[in-house]
Amino acid sequence: MTQEFEFDDEIVELRSMVREFCAEFSPEALVREHMESELGYDPALWRRLGTDIGVLGLAVPEAYDGDGVGLVAQAVVVDELGAALVCGPVLGTLALAMPTLVALADEDAKRELLPSLCSGEHVATLVAPLATGVLDERAVTIEATENDGWRLTGEVAQVPDGAAADTLLVLARTSDGLALFAVAGDADGLTRTALTTLDLTRRQAAVSFAATPAQLLASGTEAVGAVERAALVASVLLAVESVGGAQRMLDVTVAHVSTRKQFGQPVGAFQAVKHRCANLLIAVETARSAAYHGVWALQDGTDDPQLAAGLAKAAASESYQAVSAGAIQLHGGLGFTWEGSPHLYFKRASTNGLTLGTATQHLDRVAALTLDAVSA
Amino acid sequence: MTPSPTTTPDAELVEATARRVVAEHPPTSTPLPELMGAWYDAGLTWVHFPVGLGGLEASRALQPLANRVMREAGGPEPRTVNTIGYGIVAGTIRRYADREFAARRLRPLATGEEKWCQLFSEPGAGSDLAGLATRAVRDGDGWRVNGQKVWNSLAHLSRWAILLARTDPDVPKHKGLTYFVVDMQSPGITVRPLRQITGRAAFNEVFLDDVFIPDSQRFGEVGEGWIVANSTLGDERTSLGDRVAARGSGVIADALALWAAHPERHDPVLRDRLVRLWVRAETQRLTGDRARVAASKGVAGAESAIIKLLNSELAQAVYEFCLELLGPEGTLIDTYSLDAPDDESGPTAIQRKYLRSRATTLEGGTSEIMRNVIGERFLKLPQELRADKGIAWKDIPR
Known part of the structure; x- marks a missing residue:
């Protein structure tokens, strides 16, 4: 290993x-x-x-x-x-x-x-209330009833990859508590409405279930535990995805300012531009450390998974947003065009920063695990 | 015991040798020079150095292993014995000194019996170090040196110094420098303490008046001082990543301790500030660890320059936070006396560290220079136009 x-x-x-x-x-x-x-x-x-x-x-x-x-x-x-x-x-x-x-x-x-x-x-996709980055059990709105097999009823406003999914894993409420179900994409009573997303490369759909047949996969703590684990894994994977996008934006930006000439020299020679690029590199490198630490911590169990995932997600989200915003600025007018690359990454960065918990929500949990624990 | 020259020392040998030395010379009860002397004689000071010069001809990646054995036995982090000696001088001696000089000077350097200081910066040459004005002129079988140096830590305690001086003012600035080592007991050297923002004098000014340096104490060729100096700056950077710091250690520890000690001053805004500082500290710590792993695989990146910059800026932010947490108490300090003991404990240590932290973004390359370095060296951005490029040093406006 x-x-x-x-x-x-x-x-x-x-x-x-x-x-x-x-x-x-x-x-x-x-x-x-x-x-x-x-x-x-x-x-x-x-x-x-x-x-x-x-x-x-x-x-x-x-x-x-x-x-x-x-x-x-x-x-x-x-x-x-x-x-x-x-x-x-x-x-x-x-x-x-x-x-x-x-x-x-x-x-x-x-x-x-x-x-x-x-x-x-x-x-496939997962339908569960993970908007804050962790499972909010009280926010589970899908009801499951057993009547000639399991059937689900309810609505969820935003499901990632909801329209494309052949299988939807759905956390729903039964009379005995929470349970996880599988719903086929072509099941009766399943309605999916594709949404126009800020980041067109990452789709979402509104999903509604009307007595939709479902297959029970797990119930109680097993179902909750699986979804909680997925939230951690997804947080660190989004974190490394953010690092990948940020690194690409940095590379593209450095290439641009190295060739774009104004006042008779490449703009990257000016300290105002150069220092901004240095700051972007720093943002990428520190986020990379946090993101991959999170990945290793989840793979090998070497750190508190909540802390490692929260740190990874918060650091990488903020980094990606800063780097992609910096890329727009450093591309000048080109950065504001549809034709230029930066807006694609800026939209992904903004979306990642609002998916599975904002940076501040993750920071709040990091504070609870570090500062509040110390003071208590 | 020296290893057979035909075998390449491996981790087991380094560890076994280190364990033997600390067993024979328990670090907690052995006088420091004796302990470090035994460490040197066993080849553990710089494991990648030649046998007989404090090394084992082992892989440099094994140094942390040896240092860990020393640490676990209660011994010092070896480089603290002679910071500049270990960080900058030893590597230069190995690369540029003849065997005789190396054999005579490295052992007392390693034991701390002969401290070293660096005479590089000048009042007129800080960030633009290559513009320095101290002159060295041929005099028989040596050189006469005149000039003023500044920001020399440990100069008042040092037996030896490394010196950068101008030997040819008629060529562009980088090409007219030569690198020397100087006996600090030479006639003509005056060391004056330089009082700083904290009231203390951790640095010095050094005046050189007709100081004679034998030519045998020149490292590298005449005019190649800049190349020699840069080879050692590299050593200083790579020496950063030898150890994984613990989570919550370093400057952030002061903020966490103060936070825990003052629950009555907690509020959500300060908590937000502190967790952001914690995240900065933690991502920097992890980046240091990542740099260490990359370096051990021979993949050098931008991390060490980044870490220097980040740590320095974090220190300032942490102590700014601490002072705010202290509130009115933060407006007091125990003393500005020049003679105050030079330790970082005591009731107003935070205030002192707050003041001291203003230097972190200046020393060892200002943050502005570090961002230039990161931009030009690691991102390969085009260099800014330099007004003194290609001009003889004597013709540069100053």
């Missing part, structure tokens, strides 16, 4: 393989095509990620057709997908649904659902 922050040769190769794949098969021109398409991504491209290069099931045990390599490897993939802004159900499927399923005890359900997610043939 490698120590924290030690990226072994296999991981380094994995990173460059995914980077090359993205450059070839998801260049920015295609990203723009996908983001303006109805579905919001190219299912064939997603399948290729799962099947041709096999990078969607790295944190899934081999028993369910994953690779069982670990979360660090999966994070490096998400980092690169984020750098290229690849359209696809990274959040719903990779970050939320797969870790939820992996955490379940139900072997049959795992064998049924995970292989096709690993191969990229199917996509």
Whole structure:
């Protein structure tokens, strides 16, 4: 086992393989095509990620057709997908649904659902109140009743990858407490309304269930525990995704200010610009440390998972927002155009900063775990 | 016991050797020079140095292992024995001194019996160090040196100094410098304490009046002083990442302790400020750890320059927070006496650290210079136009 922050040769190769794949098969021109398409991504491209290069099931045990390599490897993939802004159900499927399923005890359900997610043939999402970054049990609004099988009723305003999902994992309230269900994308009484998202590369849908048939996967603490685990995994994966996007924006910005000339010299030679770039690098590097620490902590259990995930998510969100905003500024007028790259990343950064908890919500929890604990 | 020269010392050998030394010379009861002498003789001071010069010809990555054994046995962090000696001088001696000089000077450097200081900065050459004006002129088999140096920590306690002086004013500034080592007991050297913002004098001014330096104490070629100096600045940077700090250690520990001690002063705004400081400290600590791991795999990045910059700015922010937490008490300090004991404990230590922290963004490269370095060296941004480029030093406006 490698120590924290030690990226072994296999991981380094994995990173460059995914980077090359993205450059070839998801260049920015295609990203723009996908983001303006109805579905919001190219299912064939997603399948290729799962099947041709096999990078969607790295944190899934081999028993369910994953690779069982670990979360660090999966994070490096998400980092690169984020750098290229690849359209696809990274959040719903990779970050939320797969870790939820992996955490379940139900072997049959795992064998049924995970292989096709690993191969990229199917996509899934998780419907649970995670807006603050942790599960808010009181905010579960879907009701489950048992009457000729389980049926779900209720509405959820915003579900990541909700329209594309072949399977929706739904946390619902039963008469005995919370339980986790699987709902097929074509189930009766399931209505999905695609929403126009600030970040067009990351889709959401409003979802309503009207006596929709559902399969029970887990109940009580097992269901809650699986969703809580998924929230942690998704937080650190969004954190590394943010680092990937921020690094790309930094690279693009440095290239721009190194060639763009005003007053007879590249603008990057001016200290006002150079120092701002240095600050962006610092924001990327410190966020990278926090994000990968979170990944390693969840993979190896080397730190308090709540603290490590909260730190990762808060640091990476703020970094990505600062770096992408800085990229717009340093690109000058070009940074404000639709044609320029920075707005795509700025929108992803803004969205990541509001998904699975804001930086301040995570900071508040970090404070509770560090400062309040000390004072108590 | 020296290892057979045919085997490459590995981690086990380094650790076993270190354990033997601390067993034979218990750090808690052995006089420091004796302990560090045994450490040097066993090749543990700089494990990557040659055998007989304080090393084992081992991989530099094994140094933290040796230092950990020393630490766990209650011994000092070795570099604290002679900060400049370890951080800057030793590597220069190894690279540029002849074997005889190295053999004579490295052991007392390692034991702290001969402290070293650095005579680089001048009143007119701070950030623009290469513009320095101290002149060294040929005189028989040596050099006569005249000039004024400043910000020399430990100069009043040092036996030796490294010196950068101008030997040719007719060429561009970087090309006319030469690197020397100077015996601080040489006639013509005057060391004066320099009183600073805290009231104390941790630094000195050093005046050089017709100081004679034998040519044998020149390191590198005449005119190549800048290259020699830069090779050692690199050493100083890479020496940063030898140890993983504990969470909550360093300057943030002062803020956390003060926060815990003053629950009556808690409010949500201060709590918000403190958790942001904590996050800064923690991400910086993790970045240091990441740099350490990368360095051990031979992948050097921008991390050490970043860490220097971040730590210095964090220190200021932490003590600004601390002072605000103290409230009216923060307006008091025990003494500004020049003779006050130079320790960082006591009832008004926070106030003193608050004042001291203003230097962190100045010393070892100002934050502005560090951002230039990060921008130009690591992001490869174009250099700013320099008015003195290609001009003979004597013709630069000053």
